[in-house]
Structure formats: C-alpha cells, structure tokens
Amino acid sequence: xxxxxxxxxGLIKPGGSLRLSCAASGxxxxxxxxxxxxxxxxxGLEWVGRIKSKSDGGTRDYAAPVxxxxxxSRDDSxxxxxxxxxxxxxxxxxxxxxxxxxxxxxxxxxxxxxxxGTLVTVSS
Amino acid sequence: QSVLxxxxxxxxxxxxxxTISCSGSSSNIGSNYVYWYQQLxxxxxxxxxxxxxxxxxxxxxxxxxxxxxxxxxLAISGLRSEDEADYYCAAWDDSLSGPVFGGGTxxxxx
Numbered sequence: 113x114x115x116x117x118x119x120x121x122g123l124i125k126p127g128g129s130l131r132l133s134c135a136a137s138g139x140x141x142x143x144x145x146x147x148x149x150x151x152x153x154x155x156g157l158e159w160v161g162r163i164k165s166k167s168d169g170g171t172r173d174y175a176a177p178v179x180x181x182x183x184x185s186r187d188d189s190x191x192x193x194x195x196x197x198x199x200x201x202x203x204x205x206x207x208x209x210x211x212x213x214x215x216x217x218x219x220x221x222x223x224x225x226x227x228x229g230t231l232v233t234v235s236s
Numbered sequence: 237q238s239v240l241x242x243x244x245x246x247x248x249x250x251x252x253x254x255t256i257s258c259s260g261s262s263s264n265i266g267s268n269y270v271y272w273y274q275q276l277x278x279x280x281x282x283x284x285x286x287x288x289x290x291x292x293x294x295x296x297x298x299x300x301x302x303x304x305x306x307x308x309x310l311a312i313s314g315l316r317s318e319d320e321a322d323y324y325c326a327a328w329d330d331s332l333s334g335p336v337f338g339g340g341t342x343x344x345x346x
Contacts, residue, residue, distance in 0.1 A: 149281075156238060156324060156337055156338070156339045156340040157273070157275075157281060157324050157326075157337045157340070158337065159334055159335045159336070159337070173333065173334060175334055176332075209280055209281070214286075215328075218269075219268070219328040219335075220268075220269060220271070220286075220287075220328060220335075221268075221269075221271045221326035221327050221328050221335035221336075221337075222269070222271050222283065222286050222287075223281075223283060224283045224286075224292060226280040226281055226282070227280065228280055229280055
C-alpha cells in the first residue's frame with residue numbers, strides 16, 4: 113500500500129525558513145516523480161512544484177509564486193521528499209501535500225497518491 | 237483567480253444526475269488531458285478521473301468525465317449523500333509550463 117506521510121509544518125514568522133519532509137513507502141520511490149501541492153485555508157488547490165526521478169534527470173519545476181524561495185529535493189536512500197521553504201510570506205500559509213506524479217513523456221496534472229498534508233502557518 | 241473556471245457550487249437531490257463544468261483555453265484543456273479530484277471534508281484530495289474520462293480502480297462508474305474543445309465536465313449520476321465534497325478540475329498548461337486548477341466546486345446533496 114502506498115503511503116505518504118508529511119511532517120515539519122508549524123508556525124513560523126514572515127521571512128523565516130522551514131523544511132517539510134514526506135516519507136514514502138509502498139512503491140519504488142527512486143523511480144517516482146513527486147509533486148508538492150498546497151491549499152490555503154478555505155481556498156482551492158495550488159501546484160507548488162515537482163521533482164523528476166534521478167533516472168529522468170532529477171530536474172525540478174516550480175510555480176511562479178515560490179520560484180527562487182522554495183527548493184524541492186529528494187533522498188532516494190531514505191525514500192524521502194523535501195520542501196525547503198525560505199523567505200516565507202503570510203500568503204504561503206497553507207496545508208502542504210506531497211503527491212506521486214504520473215507525468216513522464218507527457219506532462220500531466222495526475223497525482224494518484226496523496227499524503228495527509230502538513231499545515232504551515234506564516235504569521236507574526 | 238484560477239486559470240480554469242468552475243462554478244463555485246452545485247447541488248442535487250439523492251438519485252439525481254449533476255454535472256460540473258470546467259472551462260479553460262487552448263494552452264491547457266484544449267491541448268492536454270483533464271483530471272478531476274474529489275476532496276471530502278477534512279481530507280486530502282483524491283484522483284477521481286484521469287486522462288479526460290478514465291476512472292482509477294475503486295471509483296464508482298457513477299462518476300464520468302468528458303472533454304470537448306477547451307471545456308470539460310464531470311458528471312455524477314445516482315447522487316448519494318457521500319458525494320458531498322469539493323471537486324477540482326486540473327490540466328497541464330503549456331504556456332505556464334505547469335499544471336493549473338479550477339477554483340473548485342462545492343457539491344451539496346440536498
């Protein structure tokens with residue numbers, strides 16, 4: 113059974129940094145493309161970014177609002193995905209979900225497994 | 237303001253058929269697959285429809301998707317109380333080089 117468990121959320125002041133983790137199990141993490149999606153309180157879903165598998169180049173893509181501030185990385189030896197968030201703003205307050213990404217040769221908005229999410233609150 | 241446009245709300249009575257629309261443009265829906273996600277209250281989203289009209293294993297055939305041009309629709313037949321949820325459409329956007337979502341539709345079962 114595929115499991116994705118996020119951790120690392122919490123309350124942080126504007127301008128601060130936070131690192132989220134996503135522990136994966138039940139599938140071959142090394143081969144997986146992974147994505148972060150967030151949801152502000154009471155709002156809709158927003159793509160944050162993705163990381164390809166190392167065999168597919170390991171490249172990362174980011175949404176415009178987080179580019180230059182957020183970094184997605186992975187440790188395949190630990191089956192763990194990370195989201196390093198720097199220069200946090202109040203508008204980054206959201207539940208952050210990690211997901212498996214079924215993109216490949218064709219780019220897709222297809223995420224078939226989701227974690228339970230971790231809440232990040234940016235407030236002074 | 238979401239790139240894909242959905243009605244904010246929809247409703248129906250048990251047993252009815254409801255449809256939720258999703259409107260986009262040539263750079264997203266018009267040239268890429270459409271996906272639908274269901275988010276039950278207090279839970280993570282779940283993939284409901286992929287590649288325009290395919291259902292993942294375990295999704296009842298009461299749920300169906302369609303696409304025409306730059307618009308897509310999700311239909312739910314035989315509406316049940318447990319279908320009360322938020323529904324989101326999504327598609328890759330070639331101009332933005334990333335996926336985009338609709339704003340979500342809150343479905344109420346009366």
